[in-house]
Amino acid sequence: MKVLSIVGARPNFIKVAPIHAVFQKHRDIESRIVHTGQHYDDQMSGIFFDQLNLPRPDYFLGINNGSHTEQTAGIMLQFEKVIHTEKPDMVLVVGDVNSTLACALVAAKEQVPVVHVEAGLRSGDRRMPEEINRIMTDSISDQLFVTEQAAVDNLRKENIPAEKIHFTGNVLIDSLVRYRAKASELKISEQLNLKTRSYVLMTMHRPANVDNEKSLRRVIEIIKCVAGVVPVVFPLHPRTLKNIAAFGLKNEVERIRGLQILKPLGYLEFLNLMDNAALVITDSGGVQEETTFLNVPCITLRESTERPVTVEVGTNNLLNTLDKEVVRPAMESILGGSPKIGKIPYLWDGKAAERIVAILREKYI
Secondary structure, three states: OEEEEEEOOHHHHHHHHHHHHHHOOOOOOEEEEEEOOOOOOHHHHHHHHHHOOOOOOOEEOOOOOOOHHHHHHHHHHHHHHHHHHHOOOEEEEEOOOHHHHHHHHHHHHOOOOEEEEOOOOOOOOOOOHHHHHHHHHHHHOOEEEEOOHHHHHHHHHOOOOHHHEEEOOOHHHHHHHHHHHHHHOOOHHHHOOOOOOOOEEEOOOOHHHHOOHHHHHHHHHHHHHHHOOOOEEEEOOHHHHHHHHHOOOHHHHHOOOOEEEEOOOOHHHHHHHHHOOOEEEEOOHHHHHHHHHHOOOEEEEOOOOOOOHHHHOOOEEEEOOOOHHHHHHHHHHHHOOOOOOOOOOOOOOOOHHHHHHHHHHHHHO
16 A cells, blocks of 8 residues: 655644654555645754654655645645656545645545545634635545544534544654653753743744734733743744744844744754743644643633644633733733643544554555
8 A cells, every 4th residue: 555645844744753653564555755845944844854753755846935825736736746656545644734735635636545634623713724724625535533522523513424534542642752752851941041840932823923913013012921920932933033024023022031032943842842841822733732741831822722622621721812911810820830730632642643554554455
């Protein structure tokens, strides 16, 4: 069985790595990796391949610019050529980025079975490009592997046949389990002159938060508020960095006392900082899951989350606002010794990839 696994953005690398590793254990599976190029520089891509022990991609499509439509169309055109050359038995996509939908569409049109890992997640907000990608990909997938019960419920409401849905756990956590000890050996906190559980780690990259000046200014006010209480470490996503410059906010951000701005980090470096933080403030989907597993308090600055289990049983606090006056008391409560007590969700045990591959072998070999 020849499988093409699609990666494009950083979260994809983390999720495909454990699946590819299990594929490699079986002689009856030929696993090939296609990198669309959606995240393409060394900081956003290359370092992840090195740290996650992923082989260099068999194909690099080099599509990384343009609007959502241009990017999706460009990936489709290039991936169609790969499909015709490789004639795979299956295309495996993960997550919800443009690469996910683009390659799933091509595979479906070419009558190649589509496997979607991390299926069924819904925020209920169709203004998010990722929500459209999730819905469309799930509707044309042949096998759907889910991370939490809410995802199963969503797919059943959308009339996806039960025999296509498989509750197998979270491959993002597979990578975390595998590399947590290795990440703990790094001396990132010492290099940044930080003490364990004495700083807040922050990430912001969602268009709703950083693509317009008003929202980005409110994010900066939150940073000032938090940094006035506890040191803040802020690895800057390229989109956020670009918009800070475009809106003339660079000097203002650089003057914030207590703030350390970092370039995008490798997987191990970021995992180390996350594991040792007193609090993480984010708008990332994956970080909500990782902090829940690590039992690190998390505040998510979004109107909704497609990962409700992180709020229902995990450490995630969903704040539907960019109002610093709302964020401040939530932060102070957590830092003051009253964090939300969470637990690890069902089947987040580091063995999701093994369950996924076992089902695929049973169905297709």
